[in-house]
Amino acid sequence: MYLIEPIRNGKYLPDGALVMAMQVYVLTILVNxxxxxxxxxxxxxxxxxxxxxxxxxxxxxxxxxxxxxKDIILVRRDTGGGAVYVDNGAVNVCFLxxxxxxxxxxxxxxxxxxxxxxxxxxxxEVEQRGRNDLTARGKKVSGAAMTLVNGKIYGGYTLLLxxxxxxxxNVLTPNRKKIESKGIDSVRSRVTxxxxxxxEEYRDLSVVxxxxxxxxxxxxxxxxxxxxxxELTEEDWREIDKLLAKKYQxxxxxxxxxxxxxxxxxxxxxxxxxxxxxxxxxGRITKAKIYGDFFGKGNVGDVEEKLIGVRVKEExxxxxxxxxxxxHYFGKVEAQExxxxxxx
Numbered sequence: 001m002y003l004i005e006p007i008r009n010g011k012y013l014p015d016g017a018l019v020m021a022m023q024v025y026v027l028t029i030l031v032n033x034x035x036x037x038x039x040x041x042x043x044x045x046x047x048x049x050x051x052x053x054x055x056x057x058x059x060x061x062x063x064x065x066x067x068x069x070k071d072i073i074l075v076r077r078d079t080g081g082g083a084v085y086v087d088n089g090a091v092n093v094c095f096l097x098x099x100x101x102x103x104x105x106x107x108x109x110x111x112x113x114x115x116x117x118x119x120x121x122x123x124x125e126v127e128q129r130g131r132n133d134l135t136a137r138g139k140k141v142s143g144a145a146m147t148l149v150n151g152k153i154y155g156g157y158t159l160l161l162x163x164x165x166x167x168x169x170n171v172l173t174p175n176r177k178k179i180e181s182k183g184i185d186s187v188r189s190r191v192t193x194x195x196x197x198x199x200e201e202y203r204d205l206s207v208v209x210x211x212x213x214x215x216x217x218x219x220x221x222x223x224x225x226x227x228x229x230x231e232l233t234e235e236d237w238r239e240i241d242k243l244l245a246k247k248y249q250x251x252x253x254x255x256x257x258x259x260x261x262x263x264x265x266x267x268x269x270x271x272x273x274x275x276x277x278x279x280x281x282x283g284r285i286t287k288a289k290i291y292g293d294f295f296g297k298g299n300v301g302d303v304e305e306k307l308i309g310v311r312v313k314e315e316x317x318x319x320x321x322x323x324x325x326x327x328h329y330f331g332k333v334e335a336q337e338x339x340x341x342x343x344x
Contacts, residue, residue, distance in 0.1 A: 001039045016049030017248040040096040048072040048087040058255045091211045094156030107132045117217040122199030139192040163193045255283040271331040298329040
């Protein structure tokens with residue numbers, strides 16, 4: 001096996017979007033340019049992120065207010081599935097394997113090396129259950145997925161060392177009210193962390209040390225230095241940067257692929273009751289109606305027209321509304337008040 005990690009100029013980069021770009025680069029470009037016929041493993045941990053499936057609606061799957069407050073990023077995968085919260089309490093282990101094996105679709109065989117390692121660390125209650133999970137005492141400690149890419153098996157699993165229950169629950173619970181959507185609702189399972197199941201000598205390990213120990217056991221070696229590595233070159237990183245800009249750090253990719261949905265927002269402001277009824281597609285407003293008992297001189301239809309095509313994003317909404325003489329249409333109200341209402 002070969003090991004590839006998100007290390008650039010000697011520094012580990014725990015960026016969830018960057019790691020995804022790195023893996024996609026290796027899967028789609030690098031494997032065609034280098035001679036690696038063995039399994040490639042990509043272990044990583046990252047700062048908090050929500051990863052959503054290719055066909056999901058970013059607006060309905062997550063609590064954007066909570067994400068902003070906690071500085072959690074959103075990244076859309078190239079594959080389907082549900083929304084997942086990932087943070088630096090977990091070690092994620094991905095593989096690129098030769099396609100001519102009997103591993104594809106066989107999660108028991110895929111997971112067996114992980115089960116063996118976890119048992120060797122004291123977590124003997126971990127077992128493979130259901131189709132693609134590892135559980136301990138009936139609670140999920142890992143989930144796995146795999147697919148075929150260019151004739152190779154691309155799969156992986158998450159090992160939950162610690163679980164931030166507060167974040168996991170709140171970030172995947174939308175705060176939008178009166179919302180109707182054609183998006184896919186995620187299924188959220190009961191989970192637990194692995195730490196309490198490990199032998200006492202391993203229970204105080206940091207996520208970095210746990211990752212390194214897990215890799216040594218997986219590769220059956222004493223030190224990480226004994227593991228074969230492919231070191232990403234600066235040329236490789238330039239290509240990864242391009243993928244980041246094009247997709248995984250790009251608003252149009254992460255949010256713009258969301259399906260069409262409708263919602264309304266209403267509140268009692270200083271000017272009276274204001275209600276926004278919006279239709280959004282690909283993350284942009286396609287229809288807008290404004291109602292209320294406020295006193296304005298102008299036709300709010302002018303404001304509705306200005307909102308068409310605007311991204312449902314705070315800075316974009318502010319830019320448009322601050323360019324309008326809102327007092328003429330609503331009375332004395334600040335653009336920020338209306339934006340807060342729309343995004344509530």
